[in-house]
Amino acid sequence: MENERQRVLPRAVPPFRADIVGSFLRPEAIKQARLQRQNHEISAEELRAVEDAEIRKLIRKEKEAGLQGVTDGEFRRSWWHLDFMWGLNGVEKKAAEEGYRFHGLETRGETVRLTGKIKFQDHPFLKDFAFLKSEAGDSAVARQTIPSPAQFWVELMRAGNQEETASVYPNRDDLAQDVVNAYRDAVQAFYQAGCRNLQLDDCTWGMLVDPNYRNMVQKSGGDPDREAEFYAELDSQAIQGHPTDMAVNMHVCRGNYHSTWAGSGGYEPVAKTLFGKVGVDAFYLEYDSDRAGGFEPLRFMNNQMVVLGLITSKQPELEEKEQVKRRIQEAAAFLPYERLCLSTQCGFASTEEGNLLTEEDQWKKVRLVREIADEVWG
Secondary structure, eight states, rough: HHHHHOOOOOOOHHHHHOOOOOOOOOOHHHHHHHHHHHSSSSHHHHHHHHHHHHHHHHHHHHHHTOOOEEEEEETTTSSHHHHHHHHHEEEEEEEEESSEEEEEEOOOOOEEEEEEHHHHHHOOOHHHHHHHHHTTTTEEEEEEEEEEEHHHHHHHSSTOOOOHHHHOSSSSHHOOOOOOOOHHHHHHHHHOOOTEEEEEESSHHHHOOOHHHHHHHHHOOOOOHHHHHHHHHHHHHHHTTTTTTTTEEEEEEEEOOOOOOOOOOSSSSHHHHHHHHHSSEEEEEEOOOOGGGGGGGGGGGOOOEEEEEEEOOOOOOOOOOHHHHHHHHHHTTSGGGGEEEEESSSOSSSSTTSSSSSSHHHHHHHHHHHHHHHHHHH
């Protein structure tokens, strides 16, 4: 390992050797303010002022923890994905009969409804990013996280949404093209706002690795491998030609809600398609449990960086440093150290409910990532 370390240079662009996925536990002040806003006790402006103050505190903590890339913790969102979708033209919020099903839990029932053609225009996330960028300054890279195009497609095709989607887009090819165009416009808009690190969050691949999901698709007459090819094409077209000085990375997740999960299975069934055909610059990969399988699928990587999510964000217990180092060494059998980084496996609060750990536990995890990365890569 020492010889490898001597050849590894510090990272000046994302992903970084010590990294995070994006979301943080919502502070009590934000929880209280959101409840007050819901009860019409404070204005939208007053809620935003509380969010601004807490995001400033978060950015300071991220920098103090030694992070080179910072986020706003997704403090203004309820969901990691739906808030972005609701901000697109032609999309509105809708109550769902059922929530998303996780291992032993079910979420709130919310989803999307199409009201017209999909466009990215005057999206509220642009204002949110401008604030993050301003507060991050020049001492850290401001990262914007959004759901992947494939994730948006899956939501539009969710049970209860298909007929509404088809009423606006009778032709699926037209729908796919408008999704691609909306994301291309998003990439350019965030770039013009100063974003140089865009992250696509995605659970579709985390389900496609699950044997139970694959069997369900096949029994209904579908083909999970063809589904994977379609998602890869959709994601790649959406970011095709993105500015070369803008890192566009993807986080692959098997579900992260209230410390539980949705999918289980190693990357092997989708590795050739996911790693070989989705044209992102880096992959943030969940590797904090046996549900993620081994590192062998990394052999299908092209020239991408890989961020190993070896530190769980679901549980408060701290991992053993030497065990994490050994796992990094195992991954290095398939990719050189210079193409590897370390992070938590997911965010700490993919939804505003958050995972079952404290803010103190959260920062211990972040500091552990930083300490291990320093010891492994220098």
